[in-house]
Amino acid sequence: MEADLLINSQLVIPGSELVVSTSRSSGPGGQHVNKTSSRVSLRWNIALSHVLSDAQRTLLLQRLTSHVVGEGEILLHVESERSQYKNRALARERLAKLIQHALRPQKPRVATKPTAGSKTRRIQSKIRRSVIKKLRRVIEE
Helix, strand or coil: CCCCEECCCCCEECHHHEEEEEECCCCCCCHHHHHCCCEEEEEEECCCCCCCCHHHHHHHHHHCCCCEECCCEEEEEECCCCCHHHHHHHHHHHHHHHHHHHHCCCCCCCCCCCCHHHHHHHHHHHHHHHHHHHHHCCCCC
């Protein structure tokens, strides 16, 4: 059984909601790679989680669409280390960072006025373009 995963002071994912599976890793490593299952796959179902509020669930499903597989499930694969223990710790850390980042409130965009310099550059480029097009015209006599 997995230990609980601390996301922030208000959110802790119970270990019972995390599903960890292992498989053989690819890449270099000689005989060690061929006989040990060091690749870790970590699954967590956002849609079925009991610790999330409806607002958090909606926010996570919106912001993590590229990471969600199936019916609201996040799947992470980690095989960067030769040790299954280290890969398991890395997977848990990555999941925590992913959720923290997705739940962080986004700053509202403040509309700003264009600077005087950007206005003059825009006008100058329009004038230059106009001159180029005028030079292409055929002079009819």
